[in-house]
Amino acid sequence: xxxxxxxxxxxxxxxxxxxxxxxxxxxxxxxxxxxxxxxxxxxxxxxxxxxxxxxxxxxxxxxxxxxxxxxxxxxxxxxxxxxxxxxxxxxxxxxxxxxxxxxxxxxxxxxxxxxxxxxxxxxxxxxxxxxxxxxxxxxxxxxxxxxxxxxxxxxxxxxxxxxxxxxxxxxxxxxxxxxxxxxxxxxxxxxxxxxxxxxxxxxxxxxxxxxxxxxxxxxxxxxxxxxxxxxxxxxxxxxxxxxxxxxxxxxxxxxxxxxxxxxxxxxxxxxxxxxxxxxxxxxxxxxxxxxxxxxxxxxxxxxxxxxxxxxxxxxxxxxxxxxxx
Numbered sequence: 001x002x003x004x005x006x007x008x009x010x011x012x013x014x015x016x017x018x019x020x021x022x023x024x025x026x027x028x029x030x031x032x033x034x035x036x037x038x039x040x041x042x043x044x045x046x047x048x049x050x051x052x053x054x055x056x057x058x059x060x061x062x063x064x065x066x067x068x069x070x071x072x073x074x075x076x077x078x079x080x081x082x083x084x085x086x087x088x089x090x091x092x093x094x095x096x097x098x099x100x101x102x103x104x105x106x107x108x109x110x111x112x113x114x115x116x117x118x119x120x121x122x123x124x125x126x127x128x129x130x131x132x133x134x135x136x137x138x139x140x141x142x143x144x145x146x147x148x149x150x151x152x153x154x155x156x157x158x159x160x161x162x163x164x165x166x167x168x169x170x171x172x173x174x175x176x177x178x179x180x181x182x183x184x185x186x187x188x189x190x191x192x193x194x195x196x197x198x199x200x201x202x203x204x205x206x207x208x209x210x211x212x213x214x215x216x217x218x219x220x221x222x223x224x225x226x227x228x229x230x231x232x233x234x235x236x237x238x239x240x241x242x243x244x245x246x247x248x249x250x251x252x253x254x255x256x257x258x259x260x261x262x263x264x265x266x267x268x269x270x271x272x273x274x275x276x277x278x279x280x281x282x283x284x285x286x287x288x289x290x291x292x293x294x295x296x297x298x299x300x301x302x303x304x305x306x307x308x309x310x311x312x313x314x315x316x317x318x319x320x321x322x323x324x325x
Contacts, residue, residue, distance in 0.1 A: 044071035052142040056135035063150035090133040095126035109201030188229035195241040
């Protein structure tokens with residue numbers, strides 16, 4: 001959650017709140033100032049070098065000691081391309097040339113604040129590879145040696161880069177695109193916890209959860225006997241999770257029911273059949289468990305998600321409930 005302001009930056013009066021544009025925002029009753037919290041623009045660079053890509057080992061939080069793509073904030077007086085070139089040199093020592101805009105992603109979940117990430121492909125044109133600025137180390141990693149990156153947007157960028165590379169190699173080998181299954185559905189494992197937590201952050205209803213709430217989520221994932229989680233894993237090295245769904249199992253005296261409360265797919269993998277495959281896996285599991293009904297918590301779904309569930313046969317039936325807290 002963004003840090004709350006106390007005083008109006010225009011007139012200095014205490015800020016209150018009011019509805020503006022369909023949201024509750026901080027505002028000043030004295031001068032009319034409204035405090036809008038907008039995403040911060042950042043850049044990331046995929047530097048292609050010696051058959052692989054350049055990663056840096058972070059020496060500051062978040063994720064200190066882990067590998068990531070060179071990235072950072074865009075300064076107010078520079079373009080996105082200039083920011084990418086600058087960040088590449090500051091963190092890797094390499095002078096780079098932009099090859100193309102690779103993708104644009106967003107991270108409303110943080111950390112620590114909402115942002116937009118603009119990724120570029122680049123190649124070295126000078127300098128010498130060494131760690132600098134926010135890095136303890138800088139190395140070239142071949143595709144088969146890439147580590148799992150802590151930032152979701154970086155993982156998605158790597159996945160796209162690997163997919164593009166594979167397609168290029170297939171095209172060079174036989175002159176045509178080869179259709180292939182690019183993900184598998186499997187039960188979640190304890191080692192998936194970090195990536196599952198990142199996927200859960202994509203669900204708008206989860207963005208108001210506090211640190212203690214996320215600790216409880218982690219504990220339920222590890223210990224709850226009535227909860228089964230399925231994940232979609234991209235067929236690549238290193239493998240990344242591109243989607244997840246959680247099935248809660250409730251058994252009464254006369255029948256059993258299943259509840260889907262959380263389903264998330266990485267934005268760059270949406271509309272590729274990942275969500276459908278996850279739900280089909282849950283439905284097959286529910287049938288094997290002899291559950292009589294499978295329900296979806298529609299309060300946590302937007303209109304697009306509700307339409308998606310409807311196309312798969314979920315009826316818009318109402319369920320009586322009471323909110324306890």
